[in-house]
Amino acid sequence: MIDRAIKSRGFDSFDLRFIGLIVAILGIGVLSIYSVTRDQNAAFPFYAKQVVWILLGAVAFLVMWLSDYHRIARLAYPAYAIILVLLVVVLFEGKSSRGAQRWIPMGPFAFQPSEFAKLVLILTLAHYYSRAPRVGWLQRVVLPGLLVFPGLLLILKQPDLGSGLSFLAVYAAMLLMVKMRSKALGVILLSSLMLFPFAWEAMWGALHDYQRQRIMAFVDPTHDTGGKGYHALQSRIAIGAGELTGKGLYGGTQSQLKFLPEGHTDFVFSVFAEEWGFLGVLALLSLFAALIWLSLEIASRAKDQLGALLAVGITCLLSFCIVVNIGMTAGMFPIVGIPLPLMSYGGSATVMTLASLGLLLNVKRRRLSFL
Amino acid sequence: MATAGLHDSELGELQRRLIILRVGLLLVVALLGLRLWHLQIREGLYYLDLSENNRTRSVIMEPARGLIYDRNGVLLANNVPSFTLYVSLEDVKDRNVLIDQLTNLLGLDPVFVRKKIMAKGSKQLPRKVKGRLSLREATLIESHRLDMPGVMVQVESQRNYPGGVVASHLLGYVGEVSPEQLERPEFSDLHQGSIVGQYGVEKFFDRFVRGQAGQKSIEVDAVGHEKRTVVVEPPHAGDNLYLTIDVRLQKVAENLLGDESGAIVALDPRTGDVLAMASRPGFDPNILSRELTPKQWAEIVQNEGRPLNNRASQGQYPPGSVFKVMMAAAALETNTVTPATTIHCNGGYQFGRRLYHDWKAGGHGSVDLRRALVQSCDVYFYTVGQRMGIETMAFFAHQFGLGEETEVELPSERIGIVPSAAWKLKAKNEPWLPGETISASIGQGYVNVTPLQMASLIGTVANDGVAFRPRLVQAVMDRATGELQARPTVPKRTLKLRPEILPLIKEALAGVVKEGTATRAKSALITIAGKTGTAQTTALGKEKRAEKDIPKKLRDHAWFVAFAPVDAPTIAVAVLGEHMGHGGSAAAPLAKELIETYVKLMPPISASATNGMVTRDSDAGGPGPR
Numbered sequence: 003m004i005d006r007a008i009k010s011r012g013f014d015s016f017d018l019r020f021i022g023l024i025v026a027i028l029g030i031g032v033l034s035i036y037s038v039t040r041d042q043n044a045a046f047p048f049y050a051k052q053v054v055w056i057l058l059g060a061v062a063f064l065v066m067w068l069s070d071y072h073r074i075a076r077l078a079y080p081a082y083a084i085i086l087v088l089l090v091v092v093l094f095e096g097k098s099s100r101g102a103q104r105w106i107p108m109g110p111f112a113f114q115p116s117e118f119a120k121l122v123l124i125l126t127l128a129h130y131y132s133r134a135p136r137v138g139w140l141q142r143v144v145l146p147g148l149l150v151f152p153g154l155l156l157i158l159k160q161p162d163l164g165s166g167l168s169f170l171a172v173y174a175a176m177l178l179m180v181k182m183r184s185k186a187l188g189v190i191l192l193s194s195l196m197l198f199p200f201a202w203e204a205m206w207g208a209l210h211d212y213q214r215q216r217i218m219a220f221v222d223p224t225h226d227t228g229g230k231g232y233h234a235l236q237s238r239i240a241i242g243a244g245e246l247t248g249k250g251l252y253g254g255t256q257s258q259l260k261f262l263p264e265g266h267t268d269f270v271f272s273v274f275a276e277e278w279g280f281l282g283v284l285a286l287l288s289l290f291a292a293l294i295w296l297s298l299e300i301a302s303r304a305k306d307q308l309g310a311l312l313a314v315g316i317t318c319l320l321s322f323c324i325v326v327n328i329g330m331t332a333g334m335f336p337i338v339g340i341p342l343p344l345m346s347y348g349g350s351a352t353v354m355t356l357a358s359l360g361l362l363l364n365v366k367r368r369r370l371s372f373l
Numbered sequence: 374m375a376t377a378g379l380h381d382s383e384l385g386e387l388q389r390r391l392i393i394l395r396v397g398l399l400l401v402v403a404l405l406g407l408r409l410w411h412l413q414i415r416e417g418l419y420y421l422d423l424s425e426n427n428r429t430r431s432v433i434m435e436p437a438r439g440l441i442y443d444r445n446g447v448l449l450a451n452n453v454p455s456f457t458l459y460v461s462l463e464d465v466k467d468r469n470v471l472i473d474q475l476t477n478l479l480g481l482d483p484v485f486v487r488k489k490i491m492a493k494g495s496k497q498l499p500r501k502v503k504g505r506l507s508l509r510e511a512t513l514i515e516s517h518r519l520d521m522p523g524v525m526v527q528v529e530s531q532r533n534y535p536g537g538v539v540a541s542h543l544l545g546y547v548g549e550v551s552p553e554q555l556e557r558p559e560f561s562d563l564h565q566g567s568i569v570g571q572y573g574v575e576k577f578f579d580r581f582v583r584g585q586a587g588q589k590s591i592e593v594d595a596v597g598h599e600k601r602t603v604v605v606e607p608p609h610a611g612d613n614l615y616l617t618i619d620v621r622l623q624k625v626a627e628n629l630l631g632d633e634s635g636a637i638v639a640l641d642p643r644t645g646d647v648l649a650m651a652s653r654p655g656f657d658p659n660i661l662s663r664e665l666t667p668k669q670w671a672e673i674v675q676n677e678g679r680p681l682n683n684r685a686s687q688g689q690y691p692p693g694s695v696f697k698v699m700m701a702a703a704a705l706e707t708n709t710v711t712p713a714t715t716i717h718c719n720g721g722y723q724f725g726r727r728l729y730h731d732w733k734a735g736g737h738g739s740v741d742l743r744r745a746l747v748q749s750c751d752v753y754f755y756t757v758g759q760r761m762g763i764e765t766m767a768f769f770a771h772q773f774g775l776g777e778e779t780e781v782e783l784p785s786e787r788i789g790i791v792p793s794a795a796w797k798l799k800a801k802n803e804p805w806l807p808g809e810t811i812s813a814s815i816g817q818g819y820v821n822v823t824p825l826q827m828a829s830l831i832g833t834v835a836n837d838g839v840a841f842r843p844r845l846v847q848a849v850m851d852r853a854t855g856e857l858q859a860r861p862t863v864p865k866r867t868l869k870l871r872p873e874i875l876p877l878i879k880e881a882l883a884g885v886v887k888e889g890t891a892t893r894a895k896s897a898l899i900t901i902a903g904k905t906g907t908a909q910t911t912a913l914g915k916e917k918r919a920e921k922d923i924p925k926k927l928r929d930h931a932w933f934v935a936f937a938p939v940d941a942p943t944i945a946v947a948v949l950g951e952h953m954g955h956g957g958s959a960a961a962p963l964a965k966e967l968i969e970t971y972v973k974l975m976p977p978i979s980a981s982a983t984n985g986m987v988t989r990d991s992d993a994g995g996p997g998p999r
C-alpha cells in the first residue's frame with residue numbers, strides 16, 4: 003500500500019527519514035567542528051571547508067543514488083585496480099602528516115585514497131560473491147582474501163591502522179553474511195586460533211612505535227598523563243565532565259582550551275559529549291542507531307544478492323567506524339585513528355561516507371522498481 | 374540481472390542472517406551508551422574535577438616593595454618592571470627534559486635549575502626559576518613555549534637602586550628568601566621565590582617594605598597561555614620609607630673617603646637622626662639583588678676590602694685618643710682631677726719596668742685638663758687612668774654608650790669592647806694586668822668601638838649629655854591609605870655628670886680645632902669642636918719611622934670626631950680612615966668639609982624636610998604597579 007504510493011512518486015517517507023537522519027548528524031558535526039575551531043584564523047576555517055566537503059558529498063550521494071548499482075558494480079574490479087595504484091603512489095608521492103603518509107596533494111586539497119578504498123572494496127567483494135555461486139572455502143574465503151590482502155598491506159604500510167582495521171571488518175562482515183558451510187566456518191575459526199600467536203607476533207612487530215605506544219597507553223592511560231596516555235585521558239575527561247546536561251555550546255573547557263587534541267577530527271565526539279552531556283549523547287546515539295537500523299532494513303529487502311551484500315558491507319563499515327570511534331574516545335578501545343562518520347572533519351571521508359549512503363539508497367530504489 | 378547467477382534461496386538465507394547483525398549492532402550501541410553513562414553520570418563529578426584542574430592555575434602576584442626616599446624625598450630605591458621565569462609543575466610532562474631545555478636555552482647551570490624546580494612547596498604554586506630575565510631571554514622562552522609546557526614568563530616589579538653604590542650599606546639589598554629563612558615564623562606568609570630584604574634597611578624594615586603577595590587563578594589553554602583571569606586577590610604594595618639621611622650629604626661623605634677604606638657618620642645630636650652614614654668600599658646593591666652564582670658570591674665575600682661590611686656599624690677599631698673625651702668627663706665626675714689640676718709630661722710614663730711613651734717625644738710639659746685635651750697629651754691620661762682604675766673607666770665608657778648597641782635600626786650591629794677585669798676573665802680566661810689599664814686610658818689595648826658609637830658619643834657631648842638612639846627612618850607611609858606615620862625620636866639616656874663638666878669639655882674640644890691637634894678642621898663658615906685620634910693597629914717597636922716608610926696595612930687608623938656649631942650643635946660627625954695615619958692630618962679635614970657642606974645645605978632643612986616629603990607623596994605610588 004505504502005509501496006504503491008511511493009512507486010508513483012519515486013521518493014518516499016523512508017528516503018525522507020534516511021536523508022533526514024544524515025542531514026541531522028552532518029549538522030551536529032559541523033556545529034561541533036565550528037565550536038572547537040571558531041577562533042581559527044584562516045580565510046577558510048575548518049567548518050567552512052567541511053560544508054564544502056558536504057556539498058561535494060551530496061553530489062556523490064546523488065550520483066550513487068540515481069545510477070544503477072549493477073552498473074556501478076561492474077566497474078568494481080577496474081576501480082579496485084586504480085585504488086591499488088593510488089595506494090602505491092601515495093607511498094612514494096604522498097604528503098606526510100603526523101608521521102603517516104596518507105594523502106595525495108591535489109592543488110589546495112589532499113585526497114586520501116584509503117578512504118575510497120573502503121567503498122571500492124565493498125563493491126569488489128559484493129561483485130565477486132554475486133557474479134557466480136561461490137562454493138567451497140577456497141572460493142568463499144581464500145580468493146576474496148587474496149583480493150583484500152594487497153590493499154590491506156598497502157594501507158598498513160602508510161601507516162593507517164584505522165583504515166586497515168576497517169578493511170578487515172568489511173571482509174569479516176562479508177564472510178559472515180555469505181552463506182557458509184559450518185565445516186568451512188569451523189576450519190577458519192580453528193586455523194585462526196592456531197595462527198593467532200604468529201599473527202599477533204607479525205602484527206605487533208609490524209606496528210610503528212607510536213601505534214604500539216597508543217595501544218599500551220590504552221591499557222593504563224593514567225600512568226603517564228604527559229606522554230602517550232594524554233589523548234585518551236583528555237578525551238575521557240572531556241566526555242565525563244559533560245555530566246548529564248553538558249557544559250553548553252562553546253562551554254567545554256577541554257575542547258575550547260585545546261586540552262583535547264584533534265577536537266575537529268577523531269575526537270569530535272568528545273567535543274559534542276562535553277558540550278551536550280549524556281542527554282545529547284543519547285540523542286546522537288539514537289540518530290546513529292536509527293541510521294544503522296534503516297540501512298539493515300534496506301539490506302533485508304534487497305532484491306538480489308549484490309544489493310544485499312552492498313548494503314550489508316556499507317552498514318557494517320559505517321557501524322564499525324561509529325562504534326570504534328566512540329569506543330576509543332570513551333576509553334573502551336585503543337586510539338586507532340578512525341574518524342566518526344558524518345561528523346569528523348575530513349574531505350575524503352565525508353565524500354566517501356555520503357557516496358556509500360547514496361549507494362545504499364540506490365539498492366532500496368531498485369527493489370521498488372521490480373515490485 | 375539473472376546473469377548474476379544468484380539463487381533465491383541463497384538471498385533468503387543471507388537476509389535471514391541479518392538478524393544476527395541487527396541484534397549484535399544494537400547490543401554494541403547499547404554497550405556504548407552504558408559506557409558513556411558510566412563516564413558522564415557515575416564518574417561525571419570526578420572528571421569535572423579533572424577538567425577544572427586542567428584549566429586553572431594559581432599564579433602568585435608579587436607585591437611591589439615599598440619605595441625608599443631620603444629626608445628630602447629623593448628616591449633611593451624603587452621598582453622597575455622585569456621578566457621572571459616561572460614553571461608550573463602541573464603542566465610539565467618530563468622534568469628532566471624541561472631542565473635540559475632551559476639549561477640549553479638560557480645557559481643556566483642545570484643543578485641550579487633542578488634545585489629551583491624541585492624546591493619544596495605546594496604543587497599548585499608555580500616555581501620561580503629566574504628573575505631579571507633580559508629581553509632576549511624572555512623572547513627566547515616565549516618563542517619556545519610550545520615545546521615547554523608549564524613554562525611561564527611573568528612581568529614583575531624588580532628592586533632598583535637608582536643611585537647605585539650610594540648609601541649601599543645603609544639601604545642594603547634584597548634577595549630570594551632562603552629555604553632556612555622560610556622555616557622561621559616571621560617568613561611564614563612567604564613562599565619559594567619571595568623577595569625579602571637581606572641587608573641594611575631593606576632587611577631591618579622588611580616587614581614594612583615587603584608588602585603582601587596576591588594570588589590569581591587564571592584559566593590556561595593546553596599550552597599554558599593565559600586565557601582569562603578567574604579570581605583575583607590583589608597584592609598589596611609595601612609601605613614607603615622616608616629615611617633621615619640627606620643623600621647630598623651622603624654622597625659627599627662617600628666621596629671624601631674616596632678609595633680609602635673607612636667610615637663617616639653624621640648625626641643630628643638633638644634627635645639622633647642619621648644624616649649620613651658612609652662606609653667604603655661599597656657595593657652595587659643592584660648587582661647583589663640579582664641571583665648570584667656561588668662563584669660571584671665568593672668573589673664579593675672574599676674581596677680583601679670586605680665591601681659588604683658596613684664599617685660604620687660593624688667595623689670595630691681602637692678609639693685612640695678620641696677615648697680621652699670620655700676619660701676627661703669621668704676624671705672630673707669622680708674628682709680624680711679638677712680643671713686646675715696639672716700633671717707634668719716629659720714624654721713618657723714609667724710603670725713598673727715599662728715606659729709608656731707620649732706621642733710627642735719631648736713631652737708637653739705641665740698640662741691641665743684643657744691643655745691635655747687640646748694637645749692630646751697621653752701622659753696626663755695615663756696618670757688619670759691609673760688613678761681611676763679600669764673598673765671606673767669601664768663604668769663611664771658604658772655611660773657613653775660604648776660596649777653596647779647604639780640600637781641603630783640596621784641588622785648585625787657590633788658593640789665593640791669595653792675591657793674590665795671581669796671581661797678579660799670571661800673572654801680570655803686571664804687576670805687583668807695593671808699595665809693594661811694604662812693602654813686602655815688612651816683608647817688602646819683591648820678597647821674597641823664602632824664609628825657609629827663614636828658619633829653617638831660626640832653627639833651626646835654636644836647635646837649636653839642627652840643621648841638619642843640613632844634614627845634612620847623618620848616616617849613610614851602606608852601605601853594603602855596614604856597615611857604618613859612619623860617614627861618617634863627615642864632619648865636613650867642622660868649622662869649622670871655634674872652640670873659644669875660638659876661645657877668645660879666642649880670648650881676644650883673647641884680649642885682642639887682652634888689651637889690644638891686639629892687645626893686643619895678650622896672652618897671659616899662655622900665654629901667646629903672635635904677630637905683627633907690615632908689608633909695604633911700593631912706595636913711597631915721602639916724605633917719611630919717616617920709614615921711613608923710603613924706599609925699601608927700597618928699604618929694607624931685616623932679618627933676625628935666633631936660637632937658644630939660649637940654653641941648650639943646641629944651636627945655631630947665621626948670620621949674613621951683605616952690606615953690613613955694621623956687623625957689630625959688625615960681625618961680632621963674630611964670632617965671639616967662634611968660639616969661645611971652641611972652648613973651650605975642646611976638653612977631651612979628642618980622646615981623643608983616635612984614639606985618636601987608631603988609634596989612628593991602624591992607621586993610616591995607612581996613607580997609601583999597599582
